Amino acid sequence: MKPHRRKKLTIIGFIATGLAVAIGLSLYALSNTIDLFFTPSQIAAGEVNNGQRIRIGGMVKEGSVVKSQESLHVEFITTDYSHDLQVRYDGILPDLFREGQGVVAEGMVNNGVFEASRVLAKHDENYMSVEVKAALDSAERARSMPVMATEGGQ
Amino acid sequence: MFDNIQFASVGEFFQMGKYTFHVWSVYGLFAVFLFVNLFKPRMQRRQFIREQRQKALRDKQIAQQSVEQERADALGEGQ
Amino acid sequence: MWQWFFRLGSPKWFYEMSGKWLPWLFVLMTALLSVGIVWALLYVPQDYQQGDTIRIMYVHVPVASISLACFPLMAVAGIITLVWKMKLADMVAKCAAPIGAWFTAVALATGAIWGQPIWGTWWAWDARLTSMLIQFFLLIGVIALRSAIESTDAAAKACALLSIVGAINVPIIKYSVEWWNTLHQPASNFSMAEDSPMGPEIWVPLVIMIFAVYCFFVISLILSTRNEILERERRSQWVVDLIADERTN
Missing domain, CATH: 1.20.5 (Single alpha-helices involved in coiled-coils or other helix-helix interfaces)
Incomplete structure (x- = not known):
């Protein structure tokens, strides 16, 4: 050169x-x-003021979703497995919203409860066919079955 | 391998579950994208060659005209 | 040692060679595309969460990942332009910018169509989506810069510099999903194992589509680079002869 x-x-x-x-x-x-959102741990640590418009992200805790019968009102708990945050929301949920699924919610913290004006579902990086998922779930059930059987016997 | 098509009927295939619009608009956009980027350069090439040919023809005519002109002038001067 | 490098830089040599490659690339692309699209639309199993929208991935992921190749390509061509003043490198860089802008726009659009039902929104200002939008505007900027400068040499230098700087955005796009928390999911870990949940039935057609779209990128880049060569070399004898011999309507 x-x-x-x-x-x-x-x-x-x-x-x-x-x-x-x-x-x-x-x-x-x-x-x-x-960063697009705060985690429940950051909220618990007081990084956000009451009434400040933010987004939070976390997993929907299993068994925490309570849907109202007569309106679109829904309450659930988001978690990052170290802290939890109660969320209240009035509106249509995306197709992917379910327990154990990641969500991102827009709104503000009000006395320790998150008032959401919009809820988005976060898709994870795992793709699985319907059959494979069903097979995995039944395998999971089969593994936990003997434990339940012995518990029932006692 | 070829027996596990995911749809029971042609209608179901076009329906794509509840995502008819989403799936087909993506594939439609993809088709437009392929078509434009493969055929636009071909059209441009054809256009360019046509233009260059016309220009070459024009240059030739001009050259010929000037030769004829010169010849005419030479004849005129001769008389 | 450098001889092959400079021969590659000769527009005439490139024009002749690429004319021989094109039919093969076209056959390869058509074969890969037909297999990939049929596989993705008919044979890929529905996803347990997103149902048939998984078929969108087979367009979105190849287009998006190949759009990331554009800036590195333009940056390398830019360095060659600046250091060795090779004309062909600048022609390739010039043609790559609009193609890259197309790829980026299609990646953004297909992502939005997928996000609308799955996320519940077609757009979010997260790091992945925003950095991709920045790539689109950078490419528009490169195209605008080129058309704003009249002198070919000056335009080549300015665009080369902008491309080298713009290439810094590529690792940001790539790793945005790991460095920050985003709505966009990170890259998937597909598994070779036949019985894995994310096994070959899902990723093999994706790999086929990635190769197909790569072929398409190379073909459209070669096609427009050939036009650029003819345009810039139109006064040289070999182009004049070629135009005279060409059989077109």
Whole structure:
């Protein structure tokens, strides 16, 4: 390679690394605001003020969903497995909303309860056919069955 | 392998469960995307060659005209 | 040692070689696309959560992942343009920008169509979606910059620099789902095992579609680069001869 070309290549290399470092650092500094949502643990730690409009994200706790009979009102608990947060919501839930599923909710914290104005479902990265899922579930049941049988016997 | 088609009927296939619009609009968009990006360059190429041919023809005519003109001038001067 | 490199940089050589590759690439793409699309639409089992919308993945994921190849390609071409002043590299970079913008737009649109029923919204300002939108605007910026500068050489240099800087966005898009919490799910871990839940029946057609869309990207890039070569070399004898010989209506 000719010397003046090598020099040019070095200059470009320097500019590119410099920019990469600068952008990397500023993104790192911004990383809290780039996050789409707060977790229940962050809410519990008091990182958010009452009445501030935010998004929260977590898993819908198993057995926590209570749907109203006559209206669209629904209450459930989101969890990140270390802290829980009660959510209240009036509106249509996305197709994927169910217990054990990730959700992102928009709204504000009011006396320790999250008043949601919108609830989105978070899809996980697992794809499974209906049959495979059914087979997995029945295998799971079969494994837990003997335990229940001995408990029932006592 | 070829016996486990996921749909019992053609109607069911076009229905795509409750996601008729979503699935088919994605595949429709994909088809448009393929078509445009494969055929646009072909059209442009054809257009370019046509233009260049016309230009070459025009240049030739102009050259010929000027040759004729020169010849006419030469004849005129001769008389 | 550098000889092959400079021969590759000759537009005439590239034009002749790519003319030989194109039919093969076209056959390969058609075969992969037909197998991939039929497989995805007819044979892929419905997902236990998202039902038939899983079929959207077989378009969205290949298009989105190949859209990420565009900026690295333009950046490498840009470095070659700046350091070695190779004309062909700039022609490829120029043609890659609009194709990349198409790929990015289709990835965003198909993602929105999928997100609308599954997430409950077609858009969220999360890190993955936003960085992808930034890629789209960067590509529009590269195209605009090129058309704003009249001198071909100056435009080549400016676009090369913008492409090198813009390539920094690519790892941000790729790792956004791991660095920040987002609505978009992280990349899936597909398994080779026949009996795994995310086994071959789901990922084999995806791999076929990725190769098919890669072929499509290469073909459309070659097609428009060939046009660019003819345009820029129209005064050289080989192009004049070629136009005279070409049989078109």
